[in-house]
Amino acid sequence: MTRDATKRRERRVVTSGPRQMPFAKVTNRYPPIALLSADEIESIHHASLRLLSEIGMEVMHDESRALLKAAGASVDESTQRVRFDPAMIKEKIKTVPSSFTLQARDPAKNLKLGDGNLIFAATGGPAFAHDIERGRRAGNYQDMCDYIKVVQRLNVIHQEGGCPCEPTDLPADSRHLDFYLAAIRYTDKNWQCWALGGYRVEDAIEMLSIALGQSREELRRNPATLTIVNSNSPLRLDIPMGEGLCAMARAGQPVAMTPFTLSGAMSPVTIAGALAQQNAEALALITLSQIVAAGAPVMYGGFTSNVDMRTGAPAFGTPEYAKAQIASGQLARRYNIPFRSSNVTASNCVDVQAAYESGMSLWSTIMGGVHLIEHAAGWLEGGLTASFEKLILDAEMLQLMRSFLDPLKIDEDNLAFDAMQEVGPGGHFFGAAHTLARFDQAFYEPMLSDWRNFETWSETGAKTGTERAHLIWKDLLRTYEAPPLDPAKAEALEAYVVKRKEEIHAKS
């Protein structure tokens, strides 16, 4: 980064918009919580190997099935059922890297995934956009761009999460190009691409090659995007996801293998059973990735939650979810594979339920040793909606967690004997020398929380946290400045998008 660019960023952080923490690497120093014993983890491991060996996965994607067969899996072509020898799985997953680094357009925002690092990604994939002024509406290009801009402004968010809301006002088969261009243009953070079909992966890699001025081989060695591949639970890999998985692995770009195991619907009604199934599906997809390209970076994705058995509605941020995430972290560590989880809620609005379900998610995933929190900010309504106010609420909660992970300093200076001697019984510390030397950096300063007394708060409109969040995202959007992009690259990217849209629409 040039000196000018550094200065420019510092100025932006300091002088415009609400106060917030700077962009930074986050390290989790706590030993992860263990929910299950080592024996119990082995029971789940063995149950999942038995599932893969005796029941197997239905692999609808021909190339994936052929690759698995060539690697020694037993394949029944009439049912597309693939059964995995446990020994093959154990052998293949040995090549999974325990960590990897993702490039961002601003190299100061490169991300290390794995080890003790903790990455917060914005929400990706919702169909709707929402804010409290305009309500809920179908995802559209304008909201998508605005959301990416606010994500760029929120320093606590490390990564754009794969399109905040589907731009449903654009053609379905080419809107990924509009998203990729917006992601490159409006943020200098790393962003996630779409796995749904091999051509969408290819377009992401081509555009990153232009944006970063790197060859595909350079990108293969230094990945610059990540995607989520969901199995079609139970025990099925469909064609678009199979294509996406193979394309990403061949290109050396990381994939978070994430079974969609909702206990009671797509998985057994017991969390143990759902975890066994999650583990089976994750191991199957990870095995496939290593067959495509040994050493391809992947993540172990945990998404196990449950449905409301009265209505069939999915539930998120529940006690079951919290337990499943902690257990998932234990499973991922058993294989020494970086762990992806999520910040989830089923609430339909940005209310106390959204806050406590997200709180359950964040505490359990972080204390469970997660490396990537997908949907860390903005997810509402079981993932159907990207909310602007939820984005701010979550950013505040992420700041709280990040500050919580900063270690306490216990040394003579901090133990402050002299200050207590100076102040003595019954005094106060506001004016103590020890206080005056530290007061401006002493404590976490919130972006969203209002700590003023009731009278002052009432006089200034008695605004709830959700109402304050509305003002904050608007302020961030208003004061947004696009990170500089070489005009030649911008032009080349635009030309690429035009050309590809012509190709795609000519075909359809």
Next chain:
Amino acid sequence: MTRDATKRRERRVVTSGPRQMPFAKVTNRYPPIALLSADEIESIHHASLRLLSEIGMEVMHDESRALLKAAGASVDESTQRVRFDPAMIKEKIKTVPSSFTLQARDPAKNLKLGDGNLIFAATGGPAFAHDIERGRRAGNYQDMCDYIKVVQRLNVIHQEGGCPCEPTDLPADSRHLDFYLAAIRYTDKNWQCWALGGYRVEDAIEMLSIALGQSREELRRNPATLTIVNSNSPLRLDIPMGEGLCAMARAGQPVAMTPFTLSGAMSPVTIAGALAQQNAEALALITLSQIVAAGAPVMYGGFTSNVDMRTGAPAFGTPEYAKAQIASGQLARRYNIPFRSSNVTASNCVDVQAAYESGMSLWSTIMGGVHLIEHAAGWLEGGLTASFEKLILDAEMLQLMRSFLDPLKIDEDNLAFDAMQEVGPGGHFFGAAHTLARFDQAFYEPMLSDWRNFETWSETGAKTGTERAHLIWKDLLRTYEAPPLDPAKAEALEAYVVKRKEEIHAKS
């Protein structure tokens, strides 16, 4: 409990009001999170001993000072300063019991404090009452009674927390009697008494003696109330609190010794310093309790938080608070003394901030190994206000945590191989035999969370969690039934209150 009483309770739980978990003992099986190393804990321990030895505490209560002097402390009568020999502290705290049991009027609701047990107490001490319909008002007798009734109805709350809101419409010097009578009449759970002055403690014990039909000696062996004693931080014990502490210890009733160490105001601006001061004050008060009566039950109270250094306003549920609570748990365990902490927020209304600050509090205190969560439900606005909606919000969050603490079962039946074989790839589990046998008990069922889809939620009024909480507490209050109380005891209690009011008002 008679069979009829059992039946009556079961009927109440099952047939009226919102669905909720049954009253139950809660066990925390997780090993507590350790934030600090053993060496760092020792540094805080030694810093606090040095504080007590070199600076000392100002003890304004004559009897306490005399007792400490007789036990070997160095006392300067001109300044009321008491300096503690570290050896005396180490010796005296040896007699603190590591756990104790509190009697409730319903013996099925007796409470064990310490070991792996987790007790949730309702909020105690606020000056104001609040609900979203009537807004914030001065605490009063009617709100106090209504609040106690809702606390009685909420099964997840183990203990009344020492008066939900001050009945400011009653005379200050006798309103404790009105609270005690209401606590005995409207709930059969254990309740906390007031420590502010010895006569308030004596009245609680006399009234418990009548209510339970037990002598004071029986109550001494089997305590039936608990109170909070705050030091007047920094390093001061005032007269009313000194009186209360001595009266409780003599009567064998437990005290949670809770320094009021707000970092930056009543404590050093560093959390390490605030913890050293907290530890010093807690050890001083605990030492005093054991001098009054060796073996008196006490708790180590952690309340360290920080102020906003821009305004001086207290902040709660912050990252600093979370870290201080986890460290406090480590300190309490160092002395093998049961640990008390709190569920706190500085929010002025029942909004997302209230939810995430309480979430920070609950996760950190519970994962930090707390035994008693004071203000576990209802606390708002830095403790100035008891909110009816916050009571419901917190009860839901407590239910979530309680369910989270239930262990996952990992066995062949739960691993559900047969169910997955029955359903197979691409199917669903709604109708599987394994599901049908378990669906009605499989998952946590919320009281407050709304998991219905957006359309259904919108059609039924698009109510926020706070609005739903309002309906829930009203429903609980409407369907409240007083737990049976022997009419002779009720009469004796009323007569006691009348007599004592006459005595108190004759004096004043």
